[in-house]
Amino acid sequence: HRASVTVLGLGLMGTALAAALLKAGHDTTVWNRTASKTGPLAAQGATPADTAAGAIAASPLVIVCLTTNDNVRGLLEAEADALAGRTVVNLTHGTPAQARELADWAAGHGITYIDGGIMAVPQMIATPAAYILYSGTDEDAYETHGPTLAALADTKWVGKDPGAAALYDLSLLTGMYGMVMGVVQAYALIGSGGVPARDFAPLLKDWVNAMTDGLVPGMAEALDSGQHLTDVSSLAVNQAALPNFLTAFAQQRLRTDLFEPLQALLDRSIDEGHAADGLSRLVTLIKKD
Ligand code: NDP
Known part of the structure; x- marks a missing residue:
C-alpha cells in the first residue's frame, strides 16, 4: 500500500508525522510556513513544496498539524480552492x-474533513504505544485513508460527530493533568521531608498505578449503574481526612491551593447528603445546572 500524502505544518509533531509516512513508504509532500523546516524531511525522501497550494495539489489526503485551530482555519480558508475534493x-x-466549525466550513467548500486527536508525544509516533483518535461525518473517507493513517499510530475511530x-482527547488529558497535579504535590511533600525524589519514585509510581487500576473501572461501574453507595471509602471519611493533607502542606511550608478545590468538592458532597457514597458521586457534582 503506497499513497500520496501531504503534511502541512512541520513543528515537532508534524515532522514526526511526515517522517513516519516516509518510513512506511508513502509519497510524502511537505510544507511549512518557515520553509527551512522541510530540510531534514527532504533528506529522508519527502518532496518539499514552496507553497501550501502546491503541497495540497500533490495528494488526495492532506494532514494538517499547526499550533492552534485558529491557525488551521486561517490556512485552510486561504487554500479552499486547492482543497476542494480532497x-x-x-x-x-x-x-x-x-472541530465542528471546521467540519461545517469544509462541507461548505466541498472538502472532506476528519478531525483527530494525537495520544502521543512526537517520540512515540509510529511506535505501539501511540494512538490517534479520529471522528468525522464521512466514515467512508476514514475507511479509505485509514490504512495510510495507520503509518502514524494505531487508529481509533470514535464516531460521526466531528467533535468526538x-x-x-480532552477527557483523556484531563485525567492526565489531574494525575500531574497530584504527583507535583506528592514530590513537593516528600521533598519537604528531605527524601530524595528518586527514592520515592518507585513507591509513587506503583501506588498511582494500583489506585488507577481500581478506581477508573470502579467509578465507571458506579456511574453506569447509578449506585454510588460504597463499601470501599466513603465521602465522609475522605472529607474528614483531607484537612490532614492541607494542614501538613502548610506546616511543611508548601502551598495548599492545588488541593483546596478538592476539599470544597468533598464539603459540598456532604452538604448535599452524599456522605455514605464513594468518590464516583463527585462526578455527578461537576455538572453545572
Ligand atoms: P510546534 O510549536 O513544534 O509547531 C507548530 C507548527 O505550527 C509549526 O510548523 C508552525 O510553523 C505552525 N504554525 C503556527 N502558526 C501558524 C500559522 N498561523 N500558519 C501556518 N503555520 C503555523 O508544535 P507541535 O508540533 O508540538 O504541536 C502541533 C500540534 O500538535 C498542537 O496543536 C499540539 O497541541 C499538538 N500535539 C502536540 C504534541 C506534542 O507532544 N508536541 C502531542 C499531541 C498533540 P512555523 O515553523 O513557521 O512556526
Whole structure:
C-alpha cells in the first residue's frame, strides 16, 4: 500500500508525522510556513513544496498539524480552492466546537474533513504505544485513508460527530493533568521531608498505578449503574481526612491551593447528603445546572 500524502505544518509533531509516512513508504509532500523546516524531511525522501497550494495539489489526503485551530482555519480558508475534493485530516489540538466549525466550513467548500486527536508525544509516533483518535461525518473517507493513517499510530475511530475525537482527547488529558497535579504535590511533600525524589519514585509510581487500576473501572461501574453507595471509602471519611493533607502542606511550608478545590468538592458532597457514597458521586457534582 503506497499513497500520496501531504503534511502541512512541520513543528515537532508534524515532522514526526511526515517522517513516519516516509518510513512506511508513502509519497510524502511537505510544507511549512518557515520553509527551512522541510530540510531534514527532504533528506529522508519527502518532496518539499514552496507553497501550501502546491503541497495540497500533490495528494488526495492532506494532514494538517499547526499550533492552534485558529491557525488551521486561517490556512485552510486561504487554500479552499486547492482543497476542494480532497480529504483534510486535522491533527491540531482543539475543542469539540472548533472541530465542528471546521467540519461545517469544509462541507461548505466541498472538502472532506476528519478531525483527530494525537495520544502521543512526537517520540512515540509510529511506535505501539501511540494512538490517534479520529471522528468525522464521512466514515467512508476514514475507511479509505485509514490504512495510510495507520503509518502514524494505531487508529481509533470514535464516531460521526466531528467533535468526538477532541472530546475523547480532552477527557483523556484531563485525567492526565489531574494525575500531574497530584504527583507535583506528592514530590513537593516528600521533598519537604528531605527524601530524595528518586527514592520515592518507585513507591509513587506503583501506588498511582494500583489506585488507577481500581478506581477508573470502579467509578465507571458506579456511574453506569447509578449506585454510588460504597463499601470501599466513603465521602465522609475522605472529607474528614483531607484537612490532614492541607494542614501538613502548610506546616511543611508548601502551598495548599492545588488541593483546596478538592476539599470544597468533598464539603459540598456532604452538604448535599452524599456522605455514605464513594468518590464516583463527585462526578455527578461537576455538572453545572
Ligand atoms: P510546534 O510549536 O513544534 O509547531 C507548530 C507548527 O505550527 C509549526 O510548523 C508552525 O510553523 C505552525 N504554525 C503556527 N502558526 C501558524 C500559522 N498561523 N500558519 C501556518 N503555520 C503555523 O508544535 P507541535 O508540533 O508540538 O504541536 C502541533 C500540534 O500538535 C498542537 O496543536 C499540539 O497541541 C499538538 N500535539 C502536540 C504534541 C506534542 O507532544 N508536541 C502531542 C499531541 C498533540 P512555523 O515553523 O513557521 O512556526
